[in-house]
Amino acid sequence: MFKHERVHLFVFIVLVGLQVLGVVGLLHRFELSYLPVMLVIFFLGGISTTLYLHRYLTHRGFEMPEWLKFIFASGSAIVLAGDPVMWVGDHRYHHLKSDTDEDIHSPIDGFPYAHMMWLVRKPAGFRERSKRYAADVRQIWYCRLWENSALYVLPHLFVATALFLSFGFSGMLWCLYVPMLVNYNVTWAVNSICHMSQFGYRSFDTSDQSRNNYLIGVIGLGEGFHNNHHNQPRCAAHGLRWWEFDGTRYVIWLLEKCGLAWDVVWPTSETEESEVSPSEAGAAVVISSQPETVA
Ligand SMILES: [Zn+2]
Ligand SMILES: [Zn+2]
Secondary structure, eight states, rough: TTSSSSSOOHHHHHHHHHHHHHHHHHSSOOOGGGHHHHHHHHHHHIIIIIIIIIIIIOOOOOOOHHHHHHHHHHHHHHHOOOOHHHHHHHHHHHHTTTSSTTTTTGGGHHIIIIIIHHHHHOOHHHHHHHHHHHGGGGGGGHHHHHTSSHHHHHHHHHHHHHHHHHHHHHHHIIIIHHHHHHHHHHHHHHHHHOOOOTSOSSOOOOOOOOOOOOOHHTTTTTTTTTTHHHTTTTTOOOOSSSSSHHHHHHHHHHHHHSSSSSOOOOHHHHEEEEEEEETTTTTTOOBBBOOOOOO
């Protein structure tokens, strides 16, 4: 949709710069003491994006306490996952227009565009449209505050400074920017690779090109089972079969057991029914068709 819009150099430099910090981190000496912090940042950044921004805030697949929402929202800001209003508005629009000329990040415009370049070419005017699609998110005080980029970057800068003072420059790169490099590219791969017919399999005959991709599913805490998600967007589970490992689903299940999540939209037995075996997972398999809905 934005393919012919001009490149926003500043956004490009920021997105590439953050990833370069991750790559530079990989070239620095690794110390075992970084590992626990790295894993915490990777998991917190990942789950804040998948559980909070996507399954809760965009699709309202469940409810949880306000303090927990704030923790996850802060987690997403620490890894600069994208301000919640824009994230939700953009993603709801994607569900409405998936793989049409109006989709904001379809690989029909090429892999680089669907992966990252749509963010770089998105015109300022589109922001107003996303705000309308995320009007409910704008009611949340901290999401409203974070529409201001200068305020949004504060949690990230705070954590980066703390890591620099604790572990030095190499430690900061390994603990923060290496996990972010993975988080970014796995999240973006859901938009690019999980809409490309060459990769993954289909369990549902949705009107878009969405695919379930096992590797992105596992690394992306379940988000790679994207065809399942397009079939039933509000469902809190994206991995439906026992072998579709969906880390986010298990966290929501655990929260529910602890009384910290409720009104969870779990799959109906109909959608969870397994008609494809792991060995068939590489092939395009159409099982059933359901109408697309948007939160
Ligand atoms: Zn999609
Ligand atoms: Zn979605």
